[in-house]
Amino acid sequence: MTETGLTASHVKKMNRKAIYHYIYEHRSVAKQEIATNLRMSLTTVTQNLKALESANLIRKDGFYQSTGGRKAYVIRINETARVAVGVSIFFKKVHITGIDLYGNLICQKVLELSYENSSEYCRTLGEAICRFAEELPVSSESILGVGIATQGIVSRDGTSVIYGKIMDNLDFKFSCLTSLIPYPCRLEHDAKAAGFVELWNKEDMEDTLVVLLNQNLGSALILGGQIHSGLHMHSGTIEHMCIMPNGPMCYCGQHGCLETYCSVESLERTAGCSVDQFFSELRAGSPARQTVWFTYLNQLALALSNINTIIDCKIIISGYLASFFTEKDLELLFHMMKSFSAFPMEENFITKRRDGKFATAIGAGLYYIHQFIEQI
Numbered sequence: 001m002t003e004t005g006l007t008a009s010h011v012k013k014m015n016r017k018a019i020y021h022y023i024y025e026h027r028s029v030a031k032q033e034i035a036t037n038l039r040m041s042l043t044t045v046t047q048n049l050k051a052l053e054s055a056n057l058i059r060k061d062g063f064y065q066s067t068g069g070r071k072a073y074v075i076r077i078n079e080t081a082r083v084a085v086g087v088s089i090f091f092k093k094v095h096i097t098g099i100d101l102y103g104n105l106i107c108q109k110v111l112e113l114s115y116e117n118s119s120e121y122c123r124t125l126g127e128a129i130c131r132f133a134e135e136l137p138v139s140s141e142s143i144l145g146v147g148i149a150t151q152g153i154v155s156r157d158g159t160s161v162i163y164g165k166i167m168d169n170l171d172f173k174f175s176c177l178t179s180l181i182p183y184p185c186r187l188e189h190d191a192k193a194a195g196f197v198e199l200w201n202k203e204d205m206e207d208t209l210v211v212l213l214n215q216n217l218g219s220a221l222i223l224g225g226q227i228h229s230g231l232h233m234h235s236g237t238i239e240h241m242c243i244m245p246n247g248p249m250c251y252c253g254q255h256g257c258l259e260t261y262c263s264v265e266s267l268e269r270t271a272g273c274s275v276d277q278f279f280s281e282l283r284a285g286s287p288a289r290q291t292v293w294f295t296y297l298n299q300l301a302l303a304l305s306n307i308n309t310i311i312d313c314k315i316i317i318s319g320y321l322a323s324f325f326t327e328k329d330l331e332l333l334f335h336m337m338k339s340f341s342a343f344p345m346e347e348n349f350i351t352k353r354r355d356g357k358f359a360t361a362i363g364a365g366l367y368y369i370h371q372f373i374e375q376i
Helices: 009-027 031-037 040-054 119-135 173-178 190-201 266-271 273-284 287-311 320-324 327-340 356-375
Strands: 058-063 073-079 081-087 093-099 105-112 144-150 161-163 183-191 208-213 217-225 316-320 350-352
Touching: 009 031, 009 040, 009 073, 031 040, 031 073, 031 208, 040 058, 058 081, 058 119, 081 119, 081 190, 093 119, 093 356, 105 287, 105 356, 119 173, 144 190, 144 327, 173 183, 183 190, 183 350, 190 208, 190 217, 190 316, 190 356, 208 273, 208 320, 266 273, 266 287, 266 320, 273 287, 287 327, 316 320, 320 356, 327 350
Parallel strands: 081 144, 144 183, 208 316, 316 350
Antiparallel strands: 058 073, 081 093, 093 105, 208 217
């Protein structure tokens, strides 16, 4: 035992974790740099680097330029030493993604599969996930787990849907699906999964609302560097904010929810065509499409302005529709919000997520990446 009461084995584990995290954070490092900044002896660092390299967790990637002595190795994390699979279930399709230890997308697949709460659906999806995992450029032992995002409020332990009116998936046979997948599995609310992507990509993230503009609307509220779930796991569900008491009926049973005005489904219903066709005609200068788009942005701006009055936070536009937003669209949305607000707003107040299409699937998989990095 050491003077602090720690065993030699525990100290060794702590040193190895500190070295791995240092390399992970700095991306490319030299051995002497690690020893200097972590205040460890070169012998300790060398022993741990050998152990990490033997476990295939780090790799040597060339040399630094010589400053007169022996060239130092460039040491990096082996990004694909472990990977995770992220899945996002929609009404008519499923997104399946593979991500590495930095959360980078390795590969992705869009599966045309209509949701139904049945054993047959679980079998088809389970087999598709297994095939996808087998085709990843890594061994099966390297796969940490499968995160599955769904449209619905999910229990804190990630095992069941506790509110699922969009897809009628309250009784989703999750255990039926996971019994077919030879990896750890976890359910996640799709909007919260998208929020986790933002937290992952930005350290010290400011308070932010991530707006998920998918077929159905969703959002995740990030406060104090954490996704805020609330007392009953439905914090941040702006889709059910009423903006017009006598408006259209929402799937939740109420009238005039933001969902009925600002989801992809509502935009397609108003436009009478697919999103792709709508934006093609909009960018070609169609006055009718411009009117629809202006109204859409105005309704979204009203809701976001109301939210900002209560929770002073930034806005990230994510989800399927994010890829269609131009800088001019974001600028217009900002000025609309500003016109509704009693308070001044910064110019960089609203941004968009470029890979929003697969954000929920990536976010679901990141649960296992985060877990691995923290526990190594």
